[in-house]
Amino acid sequence: MKDLLHRLFTKYGFNDEKAKVLADTHTENTLAGVNSHGINRVASFLHLVSEGIVKTDQEAIKLNAFGSIEQWDGQFGPGVINARKCTNRAIELAKSDGMGLVALKNTNHWMRGGAYGWQAAEAGCIAIMFTNTKPNMPPWGGKESRIGNNPFIIAIPRNKGHVVLDMAISQYSFGKINEYRLRGEKLPYPGGWDVNNELSNDPEKILQKERGLPIGYWKGSALSMILDMLATLLSAGKSTSKIGEQEHETGLSQVFLCIYPALFQDPNISEKLINEIIDYSRTSSPTNLGSQILYPGERTLRAIKSNREKGMKVNKEVWNEILSLLQY
Amino acid sequence: MKDLLHRLFTKYGFNDEKAKVLADTHTENTLAGVNSHGINRVASFLHLVSEGIVKTDQEAIKLNAFGSIEQWDGQFGPGVINARKCTNRAIELAKSDGMGLVALKNTNHWMRGGAYGWQAAEAGCIAIMFTNTKPNMPPWGGKESRIGNNPFIIAIPRNKGHVVLDMAISQYSFGKINEYRLRGEKLPYPGGWDVNNELSNDPEKILQKERGLPIGYWKGSALSMILDMLATLLSAGKSTSKIGEQEHETGLSQVFLCIYPALFQDPNISEKLINEIIDYSRTSSPTNLGSQILYPGERTLRAIKSNREKGMKVNKEVWNEILSLLQY
Numbered sequence: 001m002k003d004l005l006h007r008l009f010t011k012y013g014f015n016d017e018k019a020k021v022l023a024d025t026h027t028e029n030t031l032a033g034v035n036s037h038g039i040n041r042v043a044s045f046l047h048l049v050s051e052g053i054v055k056t057d058q059e060a061i062k063l064n065a066f067g068s069i070e071q072w073d074g075q076f077g078p079g080v081i082n083a084r085k086c087t088n089r090a091i092e093l094a095k096s097d098g099m100g101l102v103a104l105k106n107t108n109h110w111m112r113g114g115a116y117g118w119q120a121a122e123a124g125c126i127a128i129m130f131t132n133t134k135p136n137m138p139p140w141g142g143k144e145s146r147i148g149n150n151p152f153i154i155a156i157p158r159n160k161g162h163v164v165l166d167m168a169i170s171q172y173s174f175g176k177i178n179e180y181r182l183r184g185e186k187l188p189y190p191g192g193w194d195v196n197n198e199l200s201n202d203p204e205k206i207l208q209k210e211r212g213l214p215i216g217y218w219k220g221s222a223l224s225m226i227l228d229m230l231a232t233l234l235s236a237g238k239s240t241s242k243i244g245e246q247e248h249e250t251g252l253s254q255v256f257l258c259i260y261p262a263l264f265q266d267p268n269i270s271e272k273l274i275n276e277i278i279d280y281s282r283t284s285s286p287t288n289l290g291s292q293i294l295y296p297g298e299r300t301l302r303a304i305k306s307n308r309e310k311g312m313k314v315n316k317e318v319w320n321e322i323l324s325l326l327q328y
Numbered sequence: 329m330k331d332l333l334h335r336l337f338t339k340y341g342f343n344d345e346k347a348k349v350l351a352d353t354h355t356e357n358t359l360a361g362v363n364s365h366g367i368n369r370v371a372s373f374l375h376l377v378s379e380g381i382v383k384t385d386q387e388a389i390k391l392n393a394f395g396s397i398e399q400w401d402g403q404f405g406p407g408v409i410n411a412r413k414c415t416n417r418a419i420e421l422a423k424s425d426g427m428g429l430v431a432l433k434n435t436n437h438w439m440r441g442g443a444y445g446w447q448a449a450e451a452g453c454i455a456i457m458f459t460n461t462k463p464n465m466p467p468w469g470g471k472e473s474r475i476g477n478n479p480f481i482i483a484i485p486r487n488k489g490h491v492v493l494d495m496a497i498s499q500y501s502f503g504k505i506n507e508y509r510l511r512g513e514k515l516p517y518p519g520g521w522d523v524n525n526e527l528s529n530d531p532e533k534i535l536q537k538e539r540g541l542p543i544g545y546w547k548g549s550a551l552s553m554i555l556d557m558l559a560t561l562l563s564a565g566k567s568t569s570k571i572g573e574q575e576h577e578t579g580l581s582q583v584f585l586c587i588y589p590a591l592f593q594d595p596n597i598s599e600k601l602i603n604e605i606i607d608y609s610r611t612s613s614p615t616n617l618g619s620q621i622l623y624p625g626e627r628t629l630r631a632i633k634s635n636r637e638k639g640m641k642v643n644k645e646v647w648n649e650i651l652s653l654l655q656y
Contacts, residue, residue, distance in 0.1 A: 066592035067426040068396070098395040099429060101587070126558065128456075141619040142612025154554045156561065165554045167547045189545060197615050215544025217517060219495045222624040226482045226493045229605050230454065233484065233589060233598045241608035259429070261561060264394035270561045277557050280569035284470025287525050291469040296550040 001027045001312070005042065008326050012049050013056040018081050025080045029112040030312050033303030036175045037112040039314050043321050045078075053248045054078050054108050060085050068097040071235060074107030076250060083110040084119065086256045091123045094258035102256040105237025109249065114166030114300065116256065117155030121162035124267075126259040127155040132228045132240050134249040137170055137212040140221035143197055145211050147224040148240040149173070150231075154296075158274050164297035169224040170212040177203045231255050329355045329640070333370065336654050340377050341384040346409050353408045357440040358640050361631030364503045365440040367642050371649050373437075381576045382406050382436050388413050396425040399563060402435030404578060411438040412447065414584045419451045422586035430584040433565025437577065442494030442628065444584065445483030449490035452595075454587040455483040460556045460568050462577040465498055465540040468549035471525050473539050475552040476568040477501070478559075482624075486602050492625035497552040498540040505531045559583050
């Protein structure tokens, strides 16, 4: 998959190095079980490239620096390349100063946000990262979508498997809701609004207008709004409001904050404290036969292990489309 | 209220300066409409003082510093005093370096977390702050409480009224659930688990075992766990696990992160971008006649205004208990 995507991205005008980063990231996202932001997303990403929305020859550049805080401009380059670069920079700042923050404007979709959390954790860094998006949820008390699902990532390095929270502020993604629709099932919990502005767990009804529900109702609505403010203010970039005015979801604002705890604390102490929390959570008896208590990121590690052993499941149509793009 | 509480705290052994900070904070929390962490909490706080759980003669001291990251020890002093001090220190670091992080261990309940968000915003700082707590929610998939509701604060300074998110990771506090119980009402949404380990919106049933529900179900469960990890690891303090082993909720771990945006960006730009987001959210038409779309912190500003105009509502029993403590 890496080789094939590498060739494909090169064909679409990315230089060798960028094509490799893109191919590796889309493949690793698929390996992590997130096909929706891996292999399934390649064709639509290339469509944006063809349209000139994602610029092959542009990447993030530093605009402004104050101590360990920097403002970067993504120049509408590929979101994955920009996010990799800004994560690297935040890691670099954290390793020299203890803490580093990179605020990025004018970027494109970063695909799986967790990828950058894992990247930071691999480098021994704690990370707090978030992005704004187009409006896809109504603010609490309103009908029309005015806030984004704004994925929010927290990562903590750990020898026995990094801890990585990678969550959108919506209760379910529309992709997930569509999976329930295809299986003819209801959502286990309400996941969006129907045409009568009532909360619903019926995928058909929610997908008619695609208005998602924030986690925790009014709480997630407030969290989404303030994350958009932080990303927009710190990067001096576009808010969800401005992104929504455009035809495509582009020009996003993102924040990459890294902390390097090994500079001020013995890593064995950190490791012990994290394991204490994980071990304690598992002393809660399972609600159902076979239900398990997982730490954030554990499901991803299991997906990777399973995919390594059994191979990655890829939809045949998705794969054929990629092959045809390569031959076209 | 300030004068009376000042005298009361002095009587319980706090020096004049600390008694004033405590009196001011409990009064301001009440003015902000959060009686549960203001006037209603004074008597139980003083009980902990009498028991020696909260130490009147101790306060947070710096243990360790690396650049703009510092580890402090609260020495089991009053949570409000420690949090005020650590917020001040994070502001100071942010104003010199752009960004400052203070991790505090061995502290006590900080009452209303939002108070420190407002404190930072008043000083022109963005703030991200959180605390761990005793276990009061089951992790997703488990029966017994093993994670805390870990209040999480984000603050952004703004001329026309600061934006302050102050939310626990639980959908409802037990105090709020009890208010529904007293009114004989059901919760509008599920808020905890009944004795049969089923989600419930019945206050009576939830309060039988006091097992709360995280916002967004599995998402809030993961968020709570990782906030506990961050607070514990960064401060090298007690986790929710260790706090739960004790008779009282004490020895908490907290994080105070401040960023001073005026160092790298014209405040007028920041102001404009935040207002753009607030204004846009209000273009969503209200779901109900009279429903309003509020930005985080707006409800607090309204409560302050209303309380200033009409006086603060204080429960008569609560007030009488305070008067009796003062005379005792």
